[in-house]
Amino acid sequence: MERSFAKEIESLRLGDGDTFRGEGILAVTKALLQSGVSYVGGYQGAPVSHLIDVLVQSQDILDDLGIHLETCTNEASAAALLGASINYPARGCVTWKAIVGTNVASDALSNLASAGVVGGALIVVGEDYGEGASVIQERSHAYAMKSSMWLLDPRPDLTTITNSVEHGFALSEISNTPVMLELRIRACHVTGEFPAKANVAAKVSRNSRLPGPSAFNYDHLAHPPATFMQEKLKLEQRLPAARKYILDHGLNEVMPGDLNDVGIIVQGGLYNALNRALMNLGLADAFGQSRVPTLVLNVTYPLVPEQISAFCASKRAVLMVEEGSPDYIEQAIHAILRKADLNTRLHGKGMLPEAGEYTIEALTRGLLAFIKAEQPQIDVSTAEAVFGSALENRKTAQALIGPTLPQRPPTFCTGCPERPVFTAIKLAEREIGKVHIAADIGCHALATFAPFSVGHSILGYGMSLASAAGVGPLMNKRSLAIMGDGGFWHNGVLSGVASALFNRGDGVLVIMQNGYTSATGVQYIPSSAGNRVDGQPSGSDIESTLKALGVQWVRRLRSYGLKDMTASLKEALTTARKGLKVIIAEGECQLARQRRLRSDETRALKAGERVLRTRFGIDDAVCTGDHSCIRLSGCPSLTIKPNPDPLRTDPVASVNSGCVGCGHCGEVAHAAVLCPSFYRTEIVHNPTLWDRLNDRFHRAVIGWLGGGRNPAAQPVAGE
Ligand code: SF4
Ligand code: SF4
Secondary structure (H helix, E strand, O other): OOOOOHHHHHHOOOOOOOEEEEEHHHHHHHHHHHOOOOEEEEOOOOOOHHHHHHHHOOHHHHHHHOOEEEEOOOHHHHHHHOOHHHHOOOOEEEEEEEOHHHHHHHHHHHHHHHHOOOOOEEEEEEEOOOOOOOOOOOOOHHHHHHHOOEEEOOOOOHHHHHHHHHHHHHHHHHHOOOEEEEEEHHHHHOEEEEEOOOOOOOOOOOOOOOOOOOOOOHHHOOOOOHHHHHHHHHHHHHHHHHHHHHHHOOOOEEEOOOOOOEEEEEEHHHHHHHHHHHHHOOOEOOOOOEOOOEEEEOEEEOOOHHHHHHHHHOOOEEEEEOOOOOOHHHHHHHHHHHHOOOOOEEEOEOOEOOOOOOOHHHHHHHHHHHHHHHOOOOOOHHHHHHHHHHHHHHHHHHHHHOOOOOOOOOOOOOOOOOHHHHHHHHHHHHHHOOOOEEEOOOHHHHHHOOOOOOOOEEOOOOOHHHHHOOOHHHOOOOOEEEEEHHHHHHHHHHHHHHHHHHOOOOOEEEEEEOOOEHHHOOEOOOOOOOOOOOOOOOOOOHHHHHHHHOOOEEEEEEOOOHHHHHHHHHHHHHOOOOOOEEEEEEOOOHHHHHHHHHHHHHHHHHOOOOEEEEEEEEOOOOOOOOOHHHHHHOOOOEEEEOOOOOOOOOOEEEEOOOOOOOOHHHHHHHHOOOOOOEEEEEEEEOOOHHHHHHHHHHHHHHHHHOOOOOHHHOOOOOO
């Protein structure tokens, strides 16, 4: 990938007595190295991409420790990687983004959890839930319960998070069960410090290999009849062993408080937000000293019934703070209290929202209700008034700005190579009419926002072609599926392309070949020009893969070539030829390209070398102000400004300084026959003698044509 993690990598070398400072997810990376891990892998996705990104660039550290790194093509292959821990005493860790990644991995996870492990198996799940999430609002909790895997949800504190990694491996080994370490967005990005330890080389590693395979053991296969015995083991041996470890090692924490007849039980990941909400009511300080005793569940599955009952036994009422729906923990605690014959009142959903992220606002509301109901002697009226007035202020501010501020939907980066393809789709649809468009996961999903508003459904990563398979035969026009090259390798090659060929599908597929999985932070994929380790291509190519599978109609086009792209789309959607038609739209991710160019340009400028930059502009005098260019392009560099002509009132289009000169404007103006107002400018830094002479000549000619004015007197751009 293009971003350098050189600074972060240095912190992975810290040893005993050093202090690690940084983000939660990087602390996890360091904790893995301290835990004697033998192999790591995963599939990138927010908020855990950095875990693999950093390790990819730390190959020398991994080599020293003999750790194998596998950058998997999807989460299923990452989960299957943990199969190494079924038979061998090797600790392994994989990571992905949930809930989507856990969905993809679920088959392998079920098999892994049933067979059980002898080496510690840890899954770092980036729980992308709540505000800022980009996926369906579901939780990994259900997967942990149904497959009998343990779920850690550490409070967002670097020492607790890193301890959870080390305990996670030990817990996995002692109970022969894979462990999921759930890290919410805020836990991944929380910053802090923890006392570092020296990295530990695993007993089994690339540098210390196993002499041979383990003896055949049918019981290590998740196959009947072994599965019947494994189900019993889960309940009769693994679960009690896990509960004992959780209790013996104090994985859950009891935070004391003086209001002893009430208490709060909270998922560890929500602890910081809860403490902030308690502060709002004057019931805690910024350092976690709370008046309400709190049981922090750094392990949310399994619960330890005796620990829950012991905490609740002396309390009249307890508030369960469990984000999301269904309320698995709250229901389980109800059952624990009944079985223990305890009459402690349990509050939770109702006082707190049934679903959605437990923001500090939501928690403050819930706590207010709890304290008023169960501790009426505590005066929260001042806090309530302050909270109420903050909400009123927000309403007032919303009323003031609401009607005037337009929504700002996310959009493609400036100069993105995927934008022109959607312009081409709009232009093609002008002629052939609207078609059903199956969208997909990836940057191209940004086309579902204005000005494109394209995409009838999104069914998962790499699933667009499969999702169009049922629609196509029911329509009198062909359907169009959009897929990224990341989605193609993740899933689309089989679930979409192979399936379409097998079923004689007649749809059209556009594959955006930008060279990376850009939406997750620009990681390499099998068809990238560079490979993660040595910078060399891996040899996988989308076009030859399609042809090898049997796709007969394939076009490989420059994504910025609007005219050819529009023509090919029209042909693919209307040709009498049956069968799957695939257009590969090629254009490097502009974000990755600009990162590379910027550092190259900075180096060249410092060295006094000639650097050429291209920008587009719009001639105010020619622009008619109809803004078709903006509607067809959507580039954030295209904006409007007041019309300088006093006789015209419509604002004219304008290109701001963010333009990266991708050329899409010119293509749109030309292909859509919009207007001749676009011009291209070349900005030369450190011009050569030839540049200067050339420039003076052009200015002289222009001056002569302009009636004698001498623009040659102006400095050369970049001088
Ligand atoms: S990250 Fe790359 S592919 Fe994604 S919107 Fe930006 S330029 Fe386009
Ligand atoms: S050339 Fe046009 S579309 Fe491309 S970056 Fe510049 S303003 Fe945006």
